[in-house]
Amino acid sequence: WEFKKSVYIIHIMLILSFLYFCGILIKRIKDKGFDRKVRLNIVAVAALGISMVLDIEAYYKGMQKTDVYGKIGIIVFIAMLGYEIISEAFEQIREGQKAEFYKEMAITDSMTGLYNRSAFEQWEQNTKDYNGYAIVTFDLNNLKYCNDNIGHAAGDAYIEASAKLIREIFGKYGKCYRIGGDEFCAIIRKNKRFNIEKYKKRLRWREKQITEKLGIVGLNVHIACGYAEYDNEKDEDFESTRSRADKKMYESKKMLKKDK
Secondary structure, eight states, X not given: OHHHHHHXXXXXXXXXXXXXXXXXXXXXXXXXXXXHHHHHHHHHHHHHHHHHHHHHHHHHTTOSOOSHHHHHHXXXXXXXXXHHHHHHHHXXXXXXXXXXXXXXXXXXXXXXXXXXXXXXXXXXXXXXXXXXXXXXXXXXXXXXXXXXXXXXXXXXXXXXXXXXXXXXXXXXXXXXXXXSSSEEEEEEEOOTTOOHHHHHHHHHHHHHHHHHHHOXXXXXXXXXXXXXXXXXXXXXXXXXXXXXXXXXXXXXXXXXXXXX
């Protein structure tokens, strides 16, 4: 008798819980509309509600098996809510990937695929200690002449080929940036393997190959470059280091024009 009395209370609690859940769904529809989550929950609650009604009916009719439908309903309910949780998790992952993609796009130069000026400035702001860093600055010789006399398509090809060449040679030692129309730089973490003179020679050798590969009449790939290591006795900040590298780069630019 006590068990039967407790069953009545359980049934009342089940019905109240079901009604409460329905109320939550109605509030959700009013607040956020009839979205996918609501539709899925309605199906789950309907399955649970139907199974609950069938089990209660079976109990009061005196049937022996009074929990079969309830078990099925609970399994369906849990499975659908589990599906919703997994779907929502994947959706959040996709949103996170989109956010990461747009963040990467914001600091990437769309033309060359190198990091842009914003990324360079962000690195400067976020870096507390510049000791151990060096910078190589680059400038494309005669890009204006190329644009004015051969065409902007040739100029774009010059920029893209030069960016690819800079990344090929210096990218494994640090990050490469396009900081202006024809201005590039690479931030290098100094190590014993990096020898700037060696990579300057490689740059000159690869310039000839790239010029031949492009095959544009009148276009010669010449990339002036300068190098400087951060020195806390000489430099107030990393911009001072870049200025020293720029000075050497302009000297290189003059030499390339003389050689031409």
